[in-house]
Amino acid sequence: MPVPARLPSWAWVTGLTVGAIAAVTVLGVQADRGSHPTATSAKPSGTASAQPTPTASAPARVPDGSGTGRRVVYSLGEKRVWLVDASEATRRTFTVWPGSVSPDPGTYTVSSRNAATTGSDGVQIEHIMYFAAKDGVSVAFSNAVDGASPPPAASGTKTGGVRMRKADGTALWAFGTVGTTVTVVK
Known part of the structure; x- marks a missing residue:
């Protein structure tokens, strides 16, 4: 009896590789056809403070009087940031934890x-992005490396850090290069 050819x-390796590439390509095309969220409501993984966590509900609109064009909008009263593209579309919005020193309303870079x-x-x-100074304190957006997002102000210490969740810090870092407009509103 003849032995079948092996x-x-x-x-075998070539066949399996071609099959795997085809499967990944099909999955990638399907994923690209899905929805693409522009905002996050994820809660922080933990806090190092007894202070309340900012709310995750996102206002529908960028605040009036925040300018036009591509910019970062920071609302002092809402403790919220919006990333607005050149077409006036909000790419992301999220809550923040401000430090003890806040910038005055106005336009910065x-x-x-x-x-x-x-x-x-x-x-x-x-992801530290400096954009203002007040009372000798630099004001900057940042996020904690460990993912915790406690308020940056320690008792009696002047801090200008505006902290956010890690994913929001990563998004802001990608969006806000040197020279990007930051509009601060009440």
Whole structure:
């Protein structure tokens, strides 16, 4: 009785590789056809403070008087940030934890960025984007490296950090390059 011919191992590997690439391509096309959210309502993984967590409900509109064009809008009263593109569409909105020093309402620009450092409160932070100064304190957006989002103000300490959740910090870092407009409203 004749022995059936065996396929060489390279043929098996090639066949499996082609099949895997085809499957990944089909899944990628299907995923691209799905919805693409522009805002997040994820809660932080934990807090290091007894202070309340900002609410996740997102206002439908960017505040009036926040300018036009591509910009970051920061509402002091709502403790919320909007990332607005050049077509006036909100790409993302999220709540923040402001420090003890807040900038005055007005228009600023991102003046510098720092990938990571230690905040004045001793917390390891990343995605630091400086945009204002008040009373000798630099005001900047940032997020805690460990994902916790406590308010950056320690008792009696002047801090200008505007903290946010890690995913929001990553999105803001990608959106806000040096020179990006930041509009602060009441």
